[in-house]
Amino acid sequence: MRKLDGIGRRWWARRTPCLVSPRSVLALAIASVHVFASTWAKEPATLATRERREHFVEHVALALAVDSRLTGKARRDQVKQRLWMLIDHELDQVGLPAIPGRRYRVWFDVAEAAPLGASFNYRDWQIILDKKLVDQARRPEKAVELGELLYHELRHVEQHYLLGRWLVAQGRVREIYRVLPRFFAEAARYDALPAGPLAKTVARWYAQFTPENQATLEAFTSACNAVRSAVKRREKLAKRLAEARARKRDGGLRQQLEREFKGARFEEGLARQGYRKLLPRYKHLPFEADAYKVAGRLRTLLARRLAE
DSSP states (O other), X not given: OHHHHHHHHHHHHHHSOOTTSHHHHHHHHHHHHHHHHHHHHHSOOOTTSHHHHHHHHHHHHHHHOOOTTOOHHHHHHHHHHHHHHHHHHHHHHTTOOOOTTSSXXXXXXXXXXXXXXXXXXXXXXXXXXXXXXXXXXXXXXHHHHHHHHHHHHXXXXXXXXXXXXXXXXXXXXXXXXXXXXXXXXXXXXXXXXXXXXXXXXXXXXXXXXXXXXXXXXXXXXXXXHHHHHHXXXXXXXXXXXXXXXXXXXXXXXXXXXXXXXXXXXXXXXXXXXXXXXXXXXXXXXXXXXXXXXXXXXXXXXXXXXXXO
């Protein structure tokens, strides 16, 4: 009888393992890993990840390594095409759709973009990179500046699309047309952003569209336009003055141009002063604070890569 009782206890022990047995602990750990992995998989990749930064650094360095015999517009055009391909690839990797009927996910151009060096207009859905910066990118420090600015603007493109997806998830579908052009708003309507850490980050960006922040943005945009206009006027007068001095005639015209040139330099100084005054407030806007933070992490990686 005792033998049968011992056999019964051993059989029951095999059927009801202790909760703190090694086998139970291992099973619980595996289950936890599966839950964590499934949650992590739902979080989409973004430009804020190290993987995307490292990929961008490697390929922007290759894009700038064009034929040294090319100069001027020929060099800018080649750099533009290479950068545009890189921009499109990066945006594809973070889930942005292509512009309907086009192969690209954002318009891109190399033109005047003073004083910031680059800009993104979400209404036109276009990134503009300053052509002077592209010409100067043969120098390593300017190449680093170019890469950082371009990644900054790429982050703005991503921000707007993520914010549109977040608005869809919140059931505020009509508001997506406030942050996205129509063709991207329609795509975002069927791509709601899932709940998670990224959604919480995007929710904070919506403060960009408060009346106070929009007023700051408009004032800063006006200051940038004033600097751009002043620079163009000063450069135009500088060219005319150089031509007048080369002719060595018509002293009255030369003196008039010199006075106008001094006035243009003074106006440019005032415009830049207004720009610098507004810059700190501009950098604290939700979109800008995030983009400066994300792109700022690129500087050391890019400087190291270009030094190789």
